[in-house]
Every structure is written in C-alpha cells, then in structure tokens.
Amino acid sequence: MFERIIHIVRKEFRQMFRDRMMRFLIFLPPIMEMLVFGYAASFDVNSIPTAILDEDKTPASRAFVEEFSSNGYFNFTQYLSSPDQIDSLFDRVDVTVCVYVKKGFERSIGSGTAAEVLIVVDGTDSSNASVVVGYITRIVNSYSEDILLERITKFRGVNPTVPISANRVDLIERTWYNEELKSRNFFIPGIIANILTVVGIMMSAMSIVKEREIGTMEQIIVTPISPLELIIGKMIPLVVIAYIDVCLVTAIGTLWFGVPFKGSFIFLFVAVAFFFAANLSFGLLISTVSATQQQAMMNTFLYTFPAMLFSGFAFPIESMPYAIVLITYANPMRYFIELLRGIFIKGMGPTQLWPSLLGLLLISIIALAVSVARFRKRIA
Amino acid sequence: MEDAVVVKDLTRVFGDFVAVDRVSFSVKRGEIFGFLGPNGAGKSTTIRMLNGILMPTSGQAHVLGFDIYTQVDRIKENIGYMSQKFSLYDDLKVIENIEFYGGIYQVAKQKRQQRYEWALRMAGLTDKREAITGALAVGWKQRLALGCALLHEPQVLFLDEPTSGVDPKSRRDFWDLIGEIADRGTTVFVTTHYMDEAEHCDRLGLIYRARLITIGTPEELKYGSMPGTVVEVEASDPVRAADLVRNVNGVLEAAVFGANLHVVVRDKKEGIRTISRVLAGAAIEVTSIRPIEPSLEDVFVSLIRSEDLADENGARDAAGS
Numbered sequence A: 001m002f003e004r005i006i007h008i009v010r011k012e013f014r015q016m017f018r019d020r021m022m023r024f025l026i027f028l029p030p031i032m033e034m035l036v037f038g039y040a041a042s043f044d045v046n047s048i049p050t051a052i053l054d055e056d057k058t059p060a061s062r063a064f065v066e067e068f069s070s071n072g073y074f075n076f077t078q079y080l081s082s083p084d085q086i087d088s089l090f091d092r093v094d095v096t097v098c099v100y101v102k103k104g105f106e107r108s109i110g111s112g113t114a115a116e117v118l119i120v121v122d123g124t125d126s127s128n129a130s131v132v133v134g135y136i137t138r139i140v141n142s143y144s145e146d147i148l149l150e151r152i153t154k155f156r157g158v159n160p161t162v163p164i165s166a167n168r169v170d171l172i173e174r175t176w177y178n179e180e181l182k183s184r185n186f187f188i189p190g191i192i193a194n195i196l197t198v199v200g201i202m203m204s205a206m207s208i209v210k211e212r213e214i215g216t217m218e219q220i221i222v223t224p225i226s227p228l229e230l231i232i233g234k235m236i237p238l239v240v241i242a243y244i245d246v247c248l249v250t251a252i253g254t255l256w257f258g259v260p261f262k263g264s265f266i267f268l269f270v271a272v273a274f275f276f277a278a279n280l281s282f283g284l285l286i287s288t289v290s291a292t293q294q295q296a297m298m299n300t301f302l303y304t305f306p307a308m309l310f311s312g313f314a315f316p317i318e319s320m321p322y323a324i325v326l327i328t329y330a331n332p333m334r335y336f337i338e339l340l341r342g343i344f345i346k347g348m349g350p351t352q353l354w355p356s357l358l359g360l361l362l363i364s365i366i367a368l369a370v371s372v373a374r375f376r377k378r379i380a
Numbered sequence B: 001m002e003d004a005v006v007v008k009d010l011t012r013v014f015g016d017f018v019a020v021d022r023v024s025f026s027v028k029r030g031e032i033f034g035f036l037g038p039n040g041a042g043k044s045t046t047i048r049m050l051n052g053i054l055m056p057t058s059g060q061a062h063v064l065g066f067d068i069y070t071q072v073d074r075i076k077e078n079i080g081y082m083s084q085k086f087s088l089y090d091d092l093k094v095i096e097n098i099e100f101y102g103g104i105y106q107v108a109k110q111k112r113q114q115r116y117e118w119a120l121r122m123a124g125l126t127d128k129r130e131a132i133t134g135a136l137a138v139g140w141k142q143r144l145a146l147g148c149a150l151l152h153e154p155q156v157l158f159l160d161e162p163t164s165g166v167d168p169k170s171r172r173d174f175w176d177l178i179g180e181i182a183d184r185g186t187t188v189f190v191t192t193h194y195m196d197e198a199e200h201c202d203r204l205g206l207i208y209r210a211r212l213i214t215i216g217t218p219e220e221l222k223y224g225s226m227p228g229t230v231v232e233v234e235a236s237d238p239v240r241a242a243d244l245v246r247n248v249n250g251v252l253e254a255a256v257f258g259a260n261l262h263v264v265v266r267d268k269k270e271g272i273r274t275i276s277r278v279l280a281g282a283a284i285e286v287t288s289i290r291p292i293e294p295s296l297e298d299v300f301v302s303l304i305r306s307e308d309l310a311d312e313n314g315a316r317d318a319a320g321s
C-alpha cells in the first residue's frame, strides 16, 4: 500500500513541475498577493488629503496647523481662503478632512477662553472616518495639553519638563492587539487562508477531474490500487505545497512587512493542518460534481467567494445579521481566520483557540464522509 | 482447465436504456477472442463490467474463475487493460509512464528493470525512453500503452478498440504483436468495429444493439451462419443492379461491395440463373457471376439485416396485437 502511494506521489510531483503553469500557480500567488496587499491595497489610514483654512494667520494658528502635518497622517492638498469653498471640496471628494481655524484663535488662547476650530471629516467610509477622528482627537488633545502646561508653568514658575499635574487626564485611545491599526496585520492571515483554499480545493479537485477527463482514471481503477491510496497519493504533494506557501507568506509578512507574530509556529502548523484537511475534503467533494477541469475551477470560485465574504476576513462577523452568523459556523474559513488572527496578533494557543479547531474537525469529517461516498459511486 | 472468461446473462441498464442485454459467452485460455460490433453496440460496457469498473445490473461473470461481484481485487491483479481512450500521461516521459504503471501494479523489484526494458523493446521505444509521451505518433503511443498494460504479466489482456485512429500499417503491426502475446499463452479479449480485423481472432462474438448475435470461429461463422450462398456479380451498374435483384424471389440479400455486388441466394444454381435473367432484362452488362467464399463482412451484414428484420417484425406484431 505504502509503495503504491509513493508511486502516485512521485508521478504527481513530476507532472506538477513539468507544467510551467503549475509551477507558476504554486509559488506566484503567495508572493503576488503579499505584495499587492502589503503595498498597494493598504487599508491603513494615512496620507489623508486635507484642506486648510486658516483665517487667523497668527503664529499660534500656524503652530496648531503644523501639528497636523508633522505626524505624517495628514497630507495638505488644498489651502482655502473662504469657508464657502468647503462644501464643494467635499462634494468632489477632493479631501477627507478640512481644518478650519477661525479668526481670533490666538487671541482666545492668549486670554484663556476657548479657541474655536472647526474640523470637517468625510464620513462616507465610516470605519475610515472613525480612525481619522481618532487621530484628530489625539492631535488636538496633545496641543491643548501643551498650552495647559505652558500656562501652568507661567503661573507657578516651575520648569515645564517636570510633571506637575497629578490630576491631569490623559485621553489616549488604544486599540487592542493591532495597536497601529495596520490593516496589513489583518490581511496576511486572509492571504494564507485564500492560498490554502486555492491549493487545497481547486488543485485537488482539478487533479482528480483531470484524470477522469483524459481517461487515465479508468486505467488506474483497473490496477490493484484502491481509491483511498489514489487520493492519499494525490493529496500528499498538495500538503507539501501548502506548507511551503504558508512558510513563504509568513516569512515575507513578518520579515519584510514587519507583521507581528506572537504565537507559536508549531501551533500555526497544526491550525493549517486542520484547515487544509477541510479544504481537501471540499476539493474531493467538488471533484465528484465536476465533469471537467473548468467546472471544477468554477465550482471552487463559487465556493470561495461567499466563504471569504462570510469569514470575517474583510467584514467583522459581529456586524453581520444573525442568520448569516449562523451560516458562518459551517464555513471553515471563519475558524481559520480566527485561528490565524489569534496566533499572529494575539499570541494565543490551543487553550484559547480549541473551539475553532473543533469546528474545522467537524466540518472535515462531514465533508470527507459525503465525498468519499460520492467518490465511490462516481468513479465509474 | 476452466475458461478464462465465463459470462452468463450479463446485463447492464443505464436508466431505462439497456446497453448490454443478457449476453452469455466464454473465452478459452490462450485464445484471441474478438468482440465485434458497431459503435454503441455495448462492447465497452461489457469489458468494463468484466474489469470491475462498472457493476452489472444482473447476470454472472467470472474472470479466471474470480467472481466479478465479489473478487474484483483478485481479478485486477491478473488482468491487463487498455481502454478505448489513450490512457497514458502525455506530460510524462516514456520511461516515467512505464515506471508509474509498473509501480502501481507492483511488479516485483528484482523483475522490474527487466520488465521495463521488455516493454520499451516491445513498443520499439528503447531509443526514445526519455521522450515526452505526448510527442509520440499515435501508433507508438498505442504500443506503449500495450506495454504498460502487460508489465505485470497478466493472464488475460483486455483491449478495447486498440486500433481505432491508427494508420493501416500500424494496425497490422499491432495485430502481429497481439498474435505474439497470445502465442506466449496470454488470453486476449479484444473489441473492434473493424470487420477486417476479425480474421485475426481465434473466435468471434458479434454484438449488435446490446445483444450477442452469434459466436464462433471465423470458419464456423463463414460457413455455418449464412442462410445461403454468396454470389459475386461484376456488373456495369452495381447500385442499380442491387436494387433490382433484391426483390427477386430466392434472393435473401444484395449489397454493394466496392465495384461488385454480393448477392446471397437461397439456392446456388437457381439464384445465378435468376440474377442473370433479371439483369439482362434491365440491360445491365454482367462481366462475371460466380459463387464465392463469404467474407466475415458478408456474414455480419447478413446477420445484422436479419436481426433488424426480426426486430421490425417483432415491433409490428406487438403493434398489431
């Protein structure tokens, strides 16, 4: 039995590496996806196009505006001369933020009364806007603090570098786990999930359907090899590729893009094994309902799209309607995204993440049972 | 010794379509058994049931004494099969295909190298072992497939239309090979829809519309199953001549074979006389008219015609009652 499996494995590797397209498919997508998500499709909020309207034109107002440009998040693209220009600017989506310093800013600060500043934020993209507002709050707070400190010093004649106010309240927003709110850190687990889906479902389904299409399946069935041996032999090379791809993405992500990796590599490999088992079962299932390789590819995409959508990869599951949330429990990708985020960002281990492993295990067993039953029938 | 293949009332139904209908026959050890029939007759379906690819709907069959329902594994170890579709990997090298099939057939380690060389030699591909299989000509691919099916030295070899799509020269070479294999004691079960290939077989079964119509050696079939004598007529207008003589009393059958006319008559002398008279009356010039030994093709055409006729009558009777 073992020997026959080895022969299948050897043949699969030979075919895989002889096919230029296949060589491409194995190593290109992980690298491409990493680069695309790492650079181009960054969902981080920076270089926010910002318009400035400074009616006060005093050293104090200039210093205030300077606070925005110095941190790198805001990019001054427009300098306005009148408040009337603001509306049209937002209508044309030229800017996301407008900072409007009204006349009398310096005077108000000097006299100790409230200085007025109007900050307009485009709220079309609410998650984006909330991040921007967070930045602004921080900047404004730190500016007011500075002024406060200055005044206290002036009144009491104390060196400002010495902290003096015990009752000062710091408002520092802190997002847990992903402190810099870097979307990269969120997307890399998604890339791993996506690649393992392509390798595990599409490649396995296509590899079986291809044999049926070219007629070699019939030839193999009349040899003493059993369907189980055949399937195992076909899956082993895919498992190898899956782990190579996982290592590749993890290495590029952590070493090149500086994505944190707080968990254990061994547990990552365990999680991959569970998820990949579910994918291979799905691939087997798809192979039993597809007559041609093209159909297998189409069916994989038909599965992948909703699976990605309802995995929590791009949209948080908590904000989905309850009925959809229930469906996500049948989605292996949901558990895997949980596992990966847990491992990468939170440094969690099996004690916290075992429910996700259990979910994957149940899905794999059910899918495998159904597909093996169907595979037996379909083989003829 | 028992027969290599014994089939009894084997039937396979797809939905409500009967692909193989109560077929019974047996194949002796060491013989070349030809399974002849037009496309869609049920040849592949029969072979696939005997190989354990397809489950029969009903009936019995044993291959080398093993039951096709319960002992498929034993059967698989002892048979070789070449399916109708070319079934090697085009993207593997010649030697890689051989190694693969040798591996999954588990050819004994100490024999392996020698068997691989044998297969290469037999296929005439010793110099091309490193060639990509897809680049070979069809005839060579076919011989390679045959070599791969024989690596484990099976006792029975099933060949499903091995020569379809192969040029005439390669077809002849291929049949020579089959002859050599049978000489070494392997039983060969081969299907074909080429009538001329039937002469290469020791025994033949004719399958038509899911039913086995006749079975026997080529000689038995030629002389035993013809309802009359075949008369070859060389005439100036064979097509028109065929139409004319077909309706004549005492003529069972008339078909155009190349430039000539083959007429099956119930009585030799009587028939020749009538044909001459009818054709002369129609001003068709007859160069020669003589009784000939029937070819297998004559036999099959005749058998198929009478089968169709029986079917029509059956249908008419059924409709009339």
Ligand SMILES: Nc1ncnc2c1ncn2[C@@H]1O[C@H](COP(=O)(O)OP(=O)(O)O)[C@@H](O)[C@H]1O
Pocket: B014, B017, B019, B037, B038, B039, B040, B041, B042, B043, B044, B045, B046
């Ligand atoms: N899997 C199948 N499902 C439905 N019909 C089939 C199947 N396999 C064969 N048939 C039908 O059975 C008939 C006999 O097919 P086959 O045995 O392949 O004929 P042959 O090999 O003599 O050309 C054909 O009409 C074919 O369409």
Ligand SMILES: [Mg+2]
Pocket: B040, B043, B044, B045, B084, B160, B161
């Ligand atoms: Mg056929």
